[in-house]
Amino acid sequence: MTGSLTLYTNPMSRGRIARWMMEESRQPYEVVNVPFGPSMKAADYRAINPMGKVPALKHGDRIITECAAICAYMAETFPETGLAPRPEERADYYRWMFFAAGPLEQAVTNRAMGFVVPDQNQRMSGYGSYEQVMDTLEKAVSAYDFIAGNRFTAADVYVGSAVAWGLMFGSIEKRPAFEDYARRIGSREAYRRTHALCEQEGEAMKAAG
Missing domain, CATH: 3.40.30.10 (Glutaredoxin)
Structure with missing residues:
Protein backbone atom coordinates (compact mmCIF):
# COMPACT_ATOMS: atom_id res chain seq x y z
CA MET A 1 0.00 0.00 0.00
CA LEU A 83 9.91 -6.76 12.25
CA ALA A 84 7.06 -9.10 11.31
CA PRO A 85 7.19 -12.66 12.65
CA ARG A 86 8.67 -15.55 10.75
CA PRO A 87 6.44 -18.65 10.58
CA GLU A 88 8.07 -20.25 13.61
CA GLU A 89 7.70 -17.01 15.61
CA ARG A 90 4.03 -16.28 14.92
CA ALA A 91 2.53 -18.13 17.86
CA ASP A 92 4.64 -16.38 20.51
CA TYR A 93 4.52 -13.08 18.62
CA TYR A 94 0.74 -12.83 18.63
CA ARG A 95 0.30 -14.56 21.97
CA TRP A 96 2.46 -12.16 23.94
CA MET A 97 1.63 -8.98 22.06
CA PHE A 98 -2.05 -9.47 22.83
CA PHE A 99 -1.34 -10.71 26.35
CA ALA A 100 0.35 -7.36 26.95
CA ALA A 101 -2.52 -5.45 25.32
CA GLY A 102 -5.15 -7.38 27.30
CA PRO A 103 -4.40 -9.06 30.65
CA LEU A 104 -1.21 -7.11 31.41
CA GLU A 105 -2.67 -3.69 30.58
CA GLN A 106 -5.83 -4.39 32.55
CA ALA A 107 -4.04 -5.83 35.57
CA VAL A 108 -1.53 -2.99 35.80
CA THR A 109 -4.18 -0.29 35.31
CA ASN A 110 -6.52 -1.76 37.90
CA ARG A 111 -3.73 -2.06 40.42
CA ALA A 112 -2.64 1.55 39.83
CA MET A 113 -6.22 2.64 40.52
CA GLY A 114 -6.36 0.63 43.71
CA PHE A 115 -8.79 -1.97 42.40
CA VAL A 116 -8.17 -5.57 43.44
CA VAL A 117 -10.31 -8.38 42.02
CA PRO A 118 -11.89 -10.30 44.93
CA ASP A 119 -10.78 -13.94 45.06
CA GLN A 120 -14.29 -15.17 44.40
CA ASN A 121 -14.52 -13.05 41.22
CA GLN A 122 -11.20 -13.92 39.60
CA ARG A 123 -12.85 -16.36 37.19
CA MET A 124 -14.89 -13.42 35.83
CA SER A 125 -11.77 -11.32 35.31
CA GLY A 126 -9.92 -11.63 32.04
CA TYR A 127 -6.59 -11.63 33.84
CA GLY A 128 -7.40 -13.43 37.07
CA SER A 129 -5.06 -11.61 39.44
CA TYR A 130 -2.13 -9.23 39.24
CA GLU A 131 0.14 -11.91 40.69
CA GLN A 132 -0.87 -14.40 38.00
CA VAL A 133 -0.10 -11.86 35.32
CA MET A 134 3.35 -11.08 36.75
CA ASP A 135 4.26 -14.76 36.96
CA THR A 136 3.09 -15.35 33.39
CA LEU A 137 4.96 -12.31 32.08
CA GLU A 138 8.13 -13.47 33.82
CA LYS A 139 7.95 -16.82 32.02
CA ALA A 140 7.35 -15.05 28.71
CA VAL A 141 10.41 -12.79 28.90
CA SER A 142 12.60 -15.59 30.25
CA ALA A 143 12.00 -18.10 27.47
CA TYR A 144 14.21 -16.37 24.87
CA ASP A 145 16.26 -13.20 24.48
CA PHE A 146 13.21 -11.57 22.88
CA ILE A 147 9.51 -12.21 23.20
CA ALA A 148 9.08 -14.40 20.11
CA GLY A 149 12.52 -15.96 20.00
CA ASN A 150 16.13 -14.87 19.68
CA ARG A 151 15.31 -12.01 17.28
CA PHE A 152 13.76 -8.60 17.92
CA THR A 153 10.28 -8.14 16.40
CA ALA A 154 7.45 -5.63 16.57
CA ALA A 155 6.03 -7.58 19.51
CA ASP A 156 9.06 -6.48 21.53
CA VAL A 157 8.17 -2.86 20.86
CA TYR A 158 4.83 -3.35 22.57
CA VAL A 159 5.76 -5.83 25.30
CA GLY A 160 9.09 -4.11 25.89
CA SER A 161 7.43 -0.72 26.34
CA ALA A 162 5.03 -2.19 28.90
CA VAL A 163 7.87 -3.74 30.87
CA ALA A 164 10.19 -0.72 30.69
CA TRP A 165 7.47 1.72 31.70
CA GLY A 166 6.18 -0.59 34.39
CA LEU A 167 9.62 -0.82 35.97
CA MET A 168 10.10 2.94 35.73
CA PHE A 169 6.79 3.82 37.39
CA GLY A 170 6.59 0.87 39.77
CA SER A 171 3.51 -0.72 38.23
CA ILE A 172 5.47 -3.87 37.40
CA GLU A 173 7.49 -5.71 40.04
CA LYS A 174 11.27 -5.36 39.81
CA ARG A 175 12.09 -8.96 39.06
CA PRO A 176 15.51 -9.80 37.55
CA ALA A 177 13.90 -11.29 34.42
CA PHE A 178 12.02 -8.05 33.75
CA GLU A 179 15.09 -5.90 34.34
CA ASP A 180 17.22 -8.07 32.05
CA TYR A 181 14.62 -7.88 29.28
CA ALA A 182 14.28 -4.12 29.71
CA ARG A 183 18.05 -3.72 29.35
CA ARG A 184 18.03 -5.71 26.12
CA ILE A 185 15.29 -3.71 24.46
CA GLY A 186 16.58 -0.43 25.92
CA SER A 187 19.92 -0.86 24.18
CA ARG A 188 18.35 -0.47 20.75
CA GLU A 189 19.27 2.68 18.84
CA ALA A 190 15.65 3.35 17.81
CA TYR A 191 14.54 3.07 21.44
CA ARG A 192 17.11 5.61 22.61
CA ARG A 193 16.35 7.89 19.67
CA THR A 194 12.62 7.79 20.43
CA HIS A 195 13.25 8.68 24.07
CA ALA A 196 15.39 11.66 23.08
CA LEU A 197 12.89 12.91 20.50
CA CYS A 198 9.96 12.63 22.89
CA GLU A 199 11.82 14.40 25.68
CA GLN A 200 12.72 17.28 23.35
CA GLU A 201 9.20 17.58 21.99
CA GLY A 202 7.70 17.33 25.47
CA GLU A 203 9.84 20.23 26.66
CA ALA A 204 8.90 22.25 23.59
CA MET A 205 5.19 21.66 24.24
CA LYS A 206 5.58 22.75 27.86
CA ALA A 207 7.42 25.90 26.81
CA ALA A 208 4.68 26.69 24.30
CA GLY A 209 2.07 26.37 27.03
Whole structure:
Protein backbone atom coordinates (compact mmCIF):
# COMPACT_ATOMS: atom_id res chain seq x y z
CA MET A 1 0.00 0.00 0.00
CA THR A 2 1.29 3.46 -0.88
CA GLY A 3 0.59 6.75 0.88
CA SER A 4 2.19 9.04 3.40
CA LEU A 5 2.43 8.15 7.08
CA THR A 6 1.30 10.60 9.76
CA LEU A 7 1.51 9.75 13.45
CA TYR A 8 -0.77 11.68 15.81
CA THR A 9 0.72 11.40 19.26
CA ASN A 10 1.79 13.16 22.44
CA PRO A 11 5.36 12.78 23.71
CA MET A 12 4.15 12.18 27.27
CA SER A 13 1.70 9.41 26.44
CA ARG A 14 1.45 5.81 25.26
CA GLY A 15 2.07 7.33 21.86
CA ARG A 16 5.75 6.75 22.60
CA ILE A 17 5.16 3.09 21.82
CA ALA A 18 3.94 3.90 18.32
CA ARG A 19 6.74 6.44 17.89
CA TRP A 20 9.30 3.76 18.73
CA MET A 21 7.69 1.47 16.18
CA MET A 22 7.91 4.18 13.54
CA GLU A 23 11.60 4.69 14.30
CA GLU A 24 12.25 0.95 14.14
CA SER A 25 10.44 0.77 10.80
CA ARG A 26 12.78 3.30 9.16
CA GLN A 27 9.95 4.66 7.00
CA PRO A 28 9.51 8.42 6.41
CA TYR A 29 6.68 9.79 8.54
CA GLU A 30 5.27 13.04 9.85
CA VAL A 31 4.54 13.66 13.52
CA VAL A 32 1.60 15.71 14.76
CA ASN A 33 1.83 16.23 18.51
CA VAL A 34 -1.65 16.69 19.94
CA PRO A 35 -1.84 18.49 23.31
CA PHE A 36 -3.92 16.99 26.08
CA GLY A 37 -7.20 18.75 26.77
CA PRO A 38 -9.48 20.51 24.27
CA SER A 39 -7.26 19.81 21.24
CA MET A 40 -7.43 16.06 21.78
CA LYS A 41 -11.20 16.16 22.20
CA ALA A 42 -11.90 18.59 19.38
CA ALA A 43 -14.04 17.55 16.42
CA ASP A 44 -11.19 17.62 13.90
CA TYR A 45 -9.13 15.17 15.92
CA ARG A 46 -12.15 13.04 16.82
CA ALA A 47 -12.67 12.62 13.08
CA ILE A 48 -9.37 10.75 13.17
CA ASN A 49 -9.89 8.94 16.46
CA PRO A 50 -13.41 9.14 17.93
CA MET A 51 -11.98 8.16 21.32
CA GLY A 52 -10.16 11.49 21.47
CA LYS A 53 -6.95 9.71 22.46
CA VAL A 54 -3.48 9.17 21.00
CA PRO A 55 -1.82 7.57 19.20
CA ALA A 56 -3.42 7.30 15.80
CA LEU A 57 -1.63 6.51 12.57
CA LYS A 58 -2.85 7.73 9.20
CA HIS A 59 -1.50 5.82 6.20
CA GLY A 60 -2.83 7.32 3.01
CA ASP A 61 -6.59 7.41 3.62
CA ARG A 62 -6.56 4.61 6.24
CA ILE A 63 -6.44 5.13 10.00
CA ILE A 64 -5.08 2.75 12.61
CA THR A 65 -5.48 3.28 16.35
CA GLU A 66 -4.31 1.31 19.41
CA CYS A 67 -0.59 0.80 19.96
CA ALA A 68 -0.55 -2.96 19.46
CA ALA A 69 -2.47 -2.59 16.20
CA ILE A 70 -0.07 0.10 14.96
CA CYS A 71 2.92 -2.11 15.76
CA ALA A 72 1.43 -5.12 13.97
CA TYR A 73 0.26 -3.01 11.03
CA MET A 74 3.64 -1.40 10.42
CA ALA A 75 5.47 -4.72 10.65
CA GLU A 76 3.16 -6.39 8.15
CA THR A 77 2.80 -3.43 5.79
CA PHE A 78 6.57 -2.98 5.53
CA PRO A 79 7.96 -6.53 5.69
CA GLU A 80 11.34 -5.35 4.45
CA THR A 81 12.03 -4.00 7.95
CA GLY A 82 12.17 -7.57 9.30
CA LEU A 83 9.91 -6.76 12.25
CA ALA A 84 7.06 -9.10 11.31
CA PRO A 85 7.19 -12.66 12.65
CA ARG A 86 8.67 -15.55 10.75
CA PRO A 87 6.44 -18.65 10.58
CA GLU A 88 8.07 -20.25 13.61
CA GLU A 89 7.70 -17.01 15.61
CA ARG A 90 4.03 -16.28 14.92
CA ALA A 91 2.53 -18.13 17.86
CA ASP A 92 4.64 -16.38 20.51
CA TYR A 93 4.52 -13.08 18.62
CA TYR A 94 0.74 -12.83 18.63
CA ARG A 95 0.30 -14.56 21.97
CA TRP A 96 2.46 -12.16 23.94
CA MET A 97 1.63 -8.98 22.06
CA PHE A 98 -2.05 -9.47 22.83
CA PHE A 99 -1.34 -10.71 26.35
CA ALA A 100 0.35 -7.36 26.95
CA ALA A 101 -2.52 -5.45 25.32
CA GLY A 102 -5.15 -7.38 27.30
CA PRO A 103 -4.40 -9.06 30.65
CA LEU A 104 -1.21 -7.11 31.41
CA GLU A 105 -2.67 -3.69 30.58
CA GLN A 106 -5.83 -4.39 32.55
CA ALA A 107 -4.04 -5.83 35.57
CA VAL A 108 -1.53 -2.99 35.80
CA THR A 109 -4.18 -0.29 35.31
CA ASN A 110 -6.52 -1.76 37.90
CA ARG A 111 -3.73 -2.06 40.42
CA ALA A 112 -2.64 1.55 39.83
CA MET A 113 -6.22 2.64 40.52
CA GLY A 114 -6.36 0.63 43.71
CA PHE A 115 -8.79 -1.97 42.40
CA VAL A 116 -8.17 -5.57 43.44
CA VAL A 117 -10.31 -8.38 42.02
CA PRO A 118 -11.89 -10.30 44.93
CA ASP A 119 -10.78 -13.94 45.06
CA GLN A 120 -14.29 -15.17 44.40
CA ASN A 121 -14.52 -13.05 41.22
CA GLN A 122 -11.20 -13.92 39.60
CA ARG A 123 -12.85 -16.36 37.19
CA MET A 124 -14.89 -13.42 35.83
CA SER A 125 -11.77 -11.32 35.31
CA GLY A 126 -9.92 -11.63 32.04
CA TYR A 127 -6.59 -11.63 33.84
CA GLY A 128 -7.40 -13.43 37.07
CA SER A 129 -5.06 -11.61 39.44
CA TYR A 130 -2.13 -9.23 39.24
CA GLU A 131 0.14 -11.91 40.69
CA GLN A 132 -0.87 -14.40 38.00
CA VAL A 133 -0.10 -11.86 35.32
CA MET A 134 3.35 -11.08 36.75
CA ASP A 135 4.26 -14.76 36.96
CA THR A 136 3.09 -15.35 33.39
CA LEU A 137 4.96 -12.31 32.08
CA GLU A 138 8.13 -13.47 33.82
CA LYS A 139 7.95 -16.82 32.02
CA ALA A 140 7.35 -15.05 28.71
CA VAL A 141 10.41 -12.79 28.90
CA SER A 142 12.60 -15.59 30.25
CA ALA A 143 12.00 -18.10 27.47
CA TYR A 144 14.21 -16.37 24.87
CA ASP A 145 16.26 -13.20 24.48
CA PHE A 146 13.21 -11.57 22.88
CA ILE A 147 9.51 -12.21 23.20
CA ALA A 148 9.08 -14.40 20.11
CA GLY A 149 12.52 -15.96 20.00
CA ASN A 150 16.13 -14.87 19.68
CA ARG A 151 15.31 -12.01 17.28
CA PHE A 152 13.76 -8.60 17.92
CA THR A 153 10.28 -8.14 16.40
CA ALA A 154 7.45 -5.63 16.57
CA ALA A 155 6.03 -7.58 19.51
CA ASP A 156 9.06 -6.48 21.53
CA VAL A 157 8.17 -2.86 20.86
CA TYR A 158 4.83 -3.35 22.57
CA VAL A 159 5.76 -5.83 25.30
CA GLY A 160 9.09 -4.11 25.89
CA SER A 161 7.43 -0.72 26.34
CA ALA A 162 5.03 -2.19 28.90
CA VAL A 163 7.87 -3.74 30.87
CA ALA A 164 10.19 -0.72 30.69
CA TRP A 165 7.47 1.72 31.70
CA GLY A 166 6.18 -0.59 34.39
CA LEU A 167 9.62 -0.82 35.97
CA MET A 168 10.10 2.94 35.73
CA PHE A 169 6.79 3.82 37.39
CA GLY A 170 6.59 0.87 39.77
CA SER A 171 3.51 -0.72 38.23
CA ILE A 172 5.47 -3.87 37.40
CA GLU A 173 7.49 -5.71 40.04
CA LYS A 174 11.27 -5.36 39.81
CA ARG A 175 12.09 -8.96 39.06
CA PRO A 176 15.51 -9.80 37.55
CA ALA A 177 13.90 -11.29 34.42
CA PHE A 178 12.02 -8.05 33.75
CA GLU A 179 15.09 -5.90 34.34
CA ASP A 180 17.22 -8.07 32.05
CA TYR A 181 14.62 -7.88 29.28
CA ALA A 182 14.28 -4.12 29.71
CA ARG A 183 18.05 -3.72 29.35
CA ARG A 184 18.03 -5.71 26.12
CA ILE A 185 15.29 -3.71 24.46
CA GLY A 186 16.58 -0.43 25.92
CA SER A 187 19.92 -0.86 24.18
CA ARG A 188 18.35 -0.47 20.75
CA GLU A 189 19.27 2.68 18.84
CA ALA A 190 15.65 3.35 17.81
CA TYR A 191 14.54 3.07 21.44
CA ARG A 192 17.11 5.61 22.61
CA ARG A 193 16.35 7.89 19.67
CA THR A 194 12.62 7.79 20.43
CA HIS A 195 13.25 8.68 24.07
CA ALA A 196 15.39 11.66 23.08
CA LEU A 197 12.89 12.91 20.50
CA CYS A 198 9.96 12.63 22.89
CA GLU A 199 11.82 14.40 25.68
CA GLN A 200 12.72 17.28 23.35
CA GLU A 201 9.20 17.58 21.99
CA GLY A 202 7.70 17.33 25.47
CA GLU A 203 9.84 20.23 26.66
CA ALA A 204 8.90 22.25 23.59
CA MET A 205 5.19 21.66 24.24
CA LYS A 206 5.58 22.75 27.86
CA ALA A 207 7.42 25.90 26.81
CA ALA A 208 4.68 26.69 24.30
CA GLY A 209 2.07 26.37 27.03
